[in-house]
Amino acid sequence: MKTVKAKRRFTRRSLLKGAGVAAAGLTVTYVIGRHFVPILPSLATPDIDGVAWISVGPDGQISMLSPVHEMGQGSSLGLAQIVAEELNVESSEIKVSFPSTRDVPHMRFTTGSQAIALHARPVADAAARLREELRRKAAAVIDVEPAALADAKGGFFAPEKRFLSYSDAVAGEELTLASESLPTGTSYTFDATHENRQVGHDALQIQAREIVMGAPVFAGDILRPNMVYGRTVQAPAPDARILAVSDKGAGDVSGVIQVIIDKPRRLVGVVAETPASLEEALKRLEVQWDRPGRFSAEEVADRVDVDRALAKGDLEHSLVDEDVDLSSDWTVDLRFDQPILHHAAQEPRTAVAEFSQRDGQEVVDIWTGTQDIFVNQKKAAADLGWSTDRVTVHAMRVGGGFGGRVLYDVVREAVLLAQEVKRPVKVTWSRRDEFLADRTRPPSSHRVQIRTDAHGQISDWRHACVSGYVLLTELMAPQPLLSGMRMVMHDFGAARELKAPYSARARRIEMSDVDLPFHVGEWRSLGAAPNNFAIESAMDELARKLKRDPLDLRMQNLGEERARLRNCLTRLKTICDARPGAPGKGRGRGYACGIYQEHSYVAAAFDVAVDHQRRRIRAEHCTVVMDVGLAVSPDQIRAQIEGCAMMAIGQLWKEAAPVGDGGLSAHGFDDYPIPTMSDVPQFEIDIVDQGSTPPAGVGQAPIIALVPALANALRDATGYRALKLPINFDDIPGILDS
Amino acid sequence: MQLRVNGSLHEVPDRWKKETLLTVLREHLGLVGTKFGCGDGACGACTVHVEGGVVRSCQMRASGAEALEIVTIEGLVGTGADLHPVQQAWLDERVAQCGFCQAGQIMQAVALLKENPAPDEQAIVEHMNRNLCRCGTQARVQKAIQRAARELRGQS
Numbered sequence: 017m018k019t020v021k022a023k024r025r026f027t028r029r030s031l032l033k034g035a036g037v038a039a040a041g042l043t044v045t046y047v048i049g050r051h052f053v054p055i056l057p058s059l060a061t062p063d064i065d066g067v068a069w070i071s072v073g074p075d076g077q078i079s080m081l082s083p084v085h086e087m088g089q090g091s092s093l094g095l096a097q098i099v100a101e102e103l104n105v106e107s108s109e110i111k112v113s114f115p116s117t118r119d120v121p122h123m124r125f126t127t128g129s130q131a132i133a134l135h136a137r138p139v140a141d142a143a144a145r146l147r148e149e150l151r152r153k154a155a156a157v158i159d160v161e162p163a164a165l166a167d168a169k170g171g172f173f174a175p176e177k178r179f180l181s182y183s184d185a186v187a188g189e190e191l192t193l194a195s196e197s198l199p200t201g202t203s204y205t206f207d208a209t210h211e212n213r214q215v216g217h218d219a220l221q222i223q224a225r226e227i228v229m230g231a232p233v234f235a236g237d238i239l240r241p242n243m244v245y246g247r248t249v250q251a252p253a254p255d256a257r258i259l260a261v262s263d264k265g266a267g268d269v270s271g272v273i274q275v276i277i278d279k280p281r282r283l284v285g286v287v288a289e290t291p292a293s294l295e296e297a298l299k300r301l302e303v304q305w306d307r308p309g310r311f312s313a314e315e316v317a318d319r320v321d322v323d324r325a326l327a328k329g330d331l332e333h334s335l336v337d338e339d340v341d342l343s344s345d346w347t348v349d350l351r352f353d354q355p356i357l358h359h360a361a362q363e364p365r366t367a368v369a370e371f372s373q374r375d376g377q378e379v380v381d382i383w384t385g386t387q388d389i390f391v392n393q394k395k396a397a398a399d400l401g402w403s404t405d406r407v408t409v410h411a412m413r414v415g416g417g418f419g420g421r422v423l424y425d426v427v428r429e430a431v432l433l434a435q436e437v438k439r440p441v442k443v444t445w446s447r448r449d450e451f452l453a454d455r456t457r458p459p460s461s462h463r464v465q466i467r468t469d470a471h472g473q474i475s476d477w478r479h480a481c482v483s484g485y486v487l488l489t490e491l492m493a494p495q496p497l498l499s500g501m502r503m504v505m506h507d508f509g510a511a512r513e514l515k516a517p518y519s520a521r522a523r524r525i526e527m528s529d530v531d532l533p534f535h536v537g538e539w540r541s542l543g544a545a546p547n548n549f550a551i552e553s554a555m556d557e558l559a560r561k562l563k564r565d566p567l568d569l570r571m572q573n574l575g576e577e578r579a580r581l582r583n584c585l586t587r588l589k590t591i592c593d594a595r596p597g598a599p600g601k602g603r604g605r606g607y608a609c610g611i612y613q614e615h616s617y618v619a620a621a622f623d624v625a626v627d628h629q630r631r632r633i634r635a636e637h638c639t640v641v642m643d644v645g646l647a648v649s650p651d652q653i654r655a656q657i658e659g660c661a662m663m664a665i666g667q668l669w670k671e672a673a674p675v676g677d678g679g680l681s682a683h684g685f686d687d688y689p690i691p692t693m694s695d696v697p698q699f700e701i702d703i704v705d706q707g708s709t710p711p712a713g714v715g716q717a718p719i720i721a722l723v724p725a726l727a728n729a730l731r732d733a734t735g736y737r738a739l740k741l742p743i744n745f746d747d748i749p750g751i752l753d754s
Numbered sequence: 755m756q757l758r759v760n761g762s763l764h765e766v767p768d769r770w771k772k773e774t775l776l777t778v779l780r781e782h783l784g785l786v787g788t789k790f791g792c793g794d795g796a797c798g799a800c801t802v803h804v805e806g807g808v809v810r811s812c813q814m815r816a817s818g819a820e821a822l823e824i825v826t827i828e829g830l831v832g833t834g835a836d837l838h839p840v841q842q843a844w845l846d847e848r849v850a851q852c853g854f855c856q857a858g859q860i861m862q863a864v865a866l867l868k869e870n871p872a873p874d875e876q877a878i879v880e881h882m883n884r885n886l887c888r889c890g891t892q893a894r895v896q897k898a899i900q901r902a903a904r905e906l907r908g909q910s
Contacts, residue, residue, distance in 0.1 A: 292772045
């Protein structure tokens with residue numbers, strides 16, 4: 017056997033090791049919400065972490081501004097539970113609001129999975145200090161030492177069981193504390209000896225009542241006096257340029273206020289008195305586009321073809337380059353292909369913009385559901401040529417994020433159209449626009465090669481991946497800076513979890529990130545789900561080849577430092593062993609696991625059954641063990657796992673963005689089917705109780721294990737290895753048997 | 755044109771006549787609980803009751819609903835009452851994630867329980883399968899419907 021040793025390479029990437037991490041790093045500062053103070057007295061100072069976000073009113077009402085946007089991930093509830101824990105109240109008693117750009121100073125708003133990890137500790141510490149200040153105030157009322165007051169629900173017990181409420185403590189005064197006068201307080205949330213009453217318990221989601229009653233919480237629910245309706249024509253591709261526009265009588269439609277044609281700004285739109293007039297006028301407008309970058313599905317597949325790229329030599333970026341034996345006798349050697357995915361959130365992007373006069377100057381108010389209000393504020397200000405203080409963005413609930421709502425497009429349309437017609441304008445995208453202008457998850461292809469010794473110990477590991485960009489897009493930086501960044505670093509979004517958690521004697525992990533002719537961006541877990549799908553599918557195939565138990569083989573190859581993942585796998589094995597899968601042909605069980613961002617650990621199993629009559633596979637049972645450290649909101653963790661499981665089912669059976677007529681071609685949900693109630697499995701979810709470990713995010717982690725677990729179950733049931741997603745049922749041997 | 759919505763008669767000006775029932779409800783009457791999700795009747799976010807049956811309000815002309823009894827999520831319970839048992843079950847099962855599809859889901863579920871007070875799993879799936887939820891709340895929707903069915907049967 018000829019042994020080929022990998023050449024050690026020095027790449028630009030290795031010289032700039034860590035640059036990606038720095039670029040992705042976050043700085044979060046908490047300072048006082050000045051505009052919040054007059055509404056309710058704030059017990060806060062600019063210097064104190066977190067305190068400014070929480071206040072106690074003269075009536076004892078506790079209010080907080082959520083430093084995270086809510087899109088269903090439940091992190092605003094988690095933070096409210098922490099505040100409730102520290103202040104000895106029920107989380108439902110806390111009034112949670114979502115701030116506008118005027119309510120709080122500029123800060124980086126987080127996406128779902130970072131929310132709890134970044135904010136839990138400062139919020140807990142701040143609320144604990146607030147509690148101790150309340151104790152001091154209450155003690156002063158009855159002239160005792162603060163230490164003489166015991167915690168009570170909504171206040172304190174003084175000696176002889178006298179109850180002092182928070183309202184008694186603040187005594188109707190507006191309290192503004194200097195930072196140095198704030199007492200220190202030990203947060204209960206992170207005190208292992210404290211019996212938590214809020215944290216770790218199930219609670220009702222923020223805005224849940226409004227949702228079931230149909231009360232206004234989304235951007236589209238905003239109604240302004242004199243408001244009208246607008247929309248623009250979406251470009252069919254990012255590089256499309258307007259050649260010609262014909263009105264075709266759009267302006268004559270009754271109720272149309274203005275047809276706006278601004279070719280330099282690529283803005284062709286209509287504003288009308290009612291939505292139906294708007295639709296009719298938009299149908300009449302005819303735009304001719306220059307589309308140099310027309311593409312086919314085959315051309316896209318070619319661009320991300322990992323074998324084609326490897327045939328030309330090393331991939332562009334080397335993430336790990338150890339002394340791998342590249343000879344051809346791999347124990348497993350598999351190629352995986354994953355498609356373009358849409359977010360397909362239920363809420364179409366919507367924004368309302370209203371210009372008015374404030375303090376002698378023209379200002380604009382914008383209502384929209386976004387994951388980042390300040391980015392939208394800055395971009396709107398830039399479009400208007402204004403300073404940012406003249407632009408206010410009001411954060412509305414996001415009707416499904418999944419990474420797709422760090423966007424400005426719809427806000428831009430509302431702002432520019434409202435400026436033209438001098439009236440408040442509501443822009444709601446059509447479902448077609450949602451698909452067309454979606455920042456999709458780019459397609460990727462992977463080659464995974466693993467060699468083991470006779471005992472199943474991995475000796476050589478190679479993973480080569482070609483993916484479209486995820487983070488190094490025009491949302492990250494303008495050109496030419498973006499091109500420069502792409503030169504010196506790999507796309508750290510696409511590369512997320514490309515390094516498997518398993519030990520190996522030598523590893524070679526490399527990737528190429530490529531430009532694609534359609535919009536790409538963040539999608540739940542970024543590259544982690546596609547990368548881990550390839551890794552965990554290959555591990556499953558390895559176990560089959562070696563005739564080993566798939567869980568044991570994984571645990572054998574996890575290093576000592578992977579104790580939390582090993583624990584998840586051990587618990588998964590115990591649960592699954594106690595509930596043997598139903599025997600029989602066409603039934604199977606598959607396993608997978610993963611570590612997300614070194615903070616969330618997940619092991620998952622799916623049981624599937626072939627439904628011959630309906631020519632489909634049914635996911636019958638889904639078992640998940642998850643360790644996210646301190647489980648602040650266990651029920652919200654379960655909800656995220658359930659949601660990720662449904663998306664995994666979508667990825668295996670259904671989802672791929674169609675390409676046709678030279679571009680993305682989905683018009684509606686019929687073109688992009690998503691999972692429905694008939695796909696729901698039984699859930700068995702085990703949340704590892706790690707009260708002493710700081711909490712981590714849960715919105716994205718489960719999906720990285722759930723997609724491969726389902727593929728591995730399919731393999732177990734049918735012998736069919738899902739190499740290309742979504743699967744084609746006709747390819748599965750035996751599915752047509754009755 | 756007049757529309758009878760949630761028990762009250764509403765005057766609809768002529769310029770709203772060619773609108774869908776959905777946009778009149780939301781934009782003219784301010785009943786924003788009913789949502790626009792797709793505009794082609796595929797997602798169910800716009801589900802309301804017309805004459806007691808479920809209707810995708812994005813697919814119905816407002817003029818076609820004249821003289822008919824329309825009920826939206828805001829009118830599920832009469833004034834003074836707190837929550838409909840289905841709404842309460844939705845809270846008890848903590849169904850919502852982003853929440854955007856939930857009003858449509860609830861309206862669809864209420865109609866099911868009127869027809870079939872004790873639906874089994876298959877009946878629930880068949881009735882609810884075209885109400886989409888991207889967050890993946892379907893398992894909890896099922897549980898909430900079963901809970902509400904028990905509650906409603908207990909009441910009658």
